[in-house]
Amino acid sequence: MAMLLFLPIFSLSLLLSLPFENATSSKDLDTLLQDCAFKALSSPKTGLPYDAKVPNNLTSVKVSAMRLISGSLRTRGVQNYNEFHIPIGVIEKPYVKRLVLVYHNLGNFSEKFYPLPIGFSYLTPVLGLLSYSGVNLSATKLPQLDLRASVDKPISIKFSDVKSVPHGS
Numbered sequence: 001m002a003m004l005l006f007l008p009i010f011s012l013s014l015l016l017s018l019p020f021e022n023a024t025s026s027k028d029l030d031t032l033l034q035d036c037a038f039k040a041l042s043s044p045k046t047g048l049p050y051d052a053k054v055p056n057n058l059t060s061v062k063v064s065a066m067r068l069i070s071g072s073l074r075t076r077g078v079q080n081y082n083e084f085h086i087p088i089g090v091i092e093k094p095y096v097k098r099l100v101l102v103y104h105n106l107g108n109f110s111e112k113f114y115p116l117p118i119g120f121s122y123l124t125p126v127l128g129l130l131s132y133s134g135v136n137l138s139a140t141k142l143p144q145l146d147l148r149a150s151v152d153k154p155i156s157i158k159f160s161d162v163k164s165v166p167h168g169s
Contacts, residue, residue: 029113031141034132037065037102041137047072049081049103060107067100067134073147083160084129087153093146098134103127121166124159 033054040052044067052063066081070092078086082103092099106113110126131145149155 026113030128030130030144033061033063033104033128034102034130034142035140036063037104038100038132038137038139041065041067041100041134044137047078058109061109062103062105062107064103065100066103067098067137070095070097070099073099081129083127083157085156085158086147087149087155089153090147090149090155092131093148096133096135096145099145100132100134100137102130102132104130123163123165124161127157127159129155 033052036052036054037050040050040063044050044065046067046069049064049066052065054061054063062082064082066078068078073086073088073090073092075088077088077090078084078101081101082105084103104127106126106128108125110122114126116122129147131147132142133139133145147155
């Protein structure tokens with residue numbers, strides 16, 4: 001389960017404003033955010049989050065990266081990676097020697113990238129946690145790794161910026 005909190009995606013044509021050509025899908029957004037996150041890992045220390053710089057047209061989007069040794073999720077987990085808590089026992093598939101967790105918070109851009117039907121609104125920003133091989137930090141367009149947690153110990157999210165339900169909803 002690659003941990004991107006997907007809500008139904010109805011139209012991503014607004015991605016055309018991203019600073020690269022032919023951005024037409026959530027994969028293009030993931031690629032851009034992965035590239036920003038990996039650039040933040042110039043000489044990373046294992047297990048520490050590094051905030052990434054995003055293009056000027058995405059200023060409210062927060063992105064960070066954390067490089068880990070394979071097996072550390074299974075043996076140690078990650079107690080607090082922004083809003084995410086990854087318990088002991090999580091494994092990545094396929095196996096890689098090092099992995100990078102890429103966190104993103106779409107902030108005010110949640111509605112732009114993942115529009116909701118009329119009458120619905122977000123109470124929190126869209127959050128994502130994606131995992132990639134961390135062996136080559138200059139690589140781009142990497143395939144995502146699956147993170148697999150047990151039913152007894154799921155990955156949990158503590159939403160810190162929750163809006164009130166609109167009146168009449």
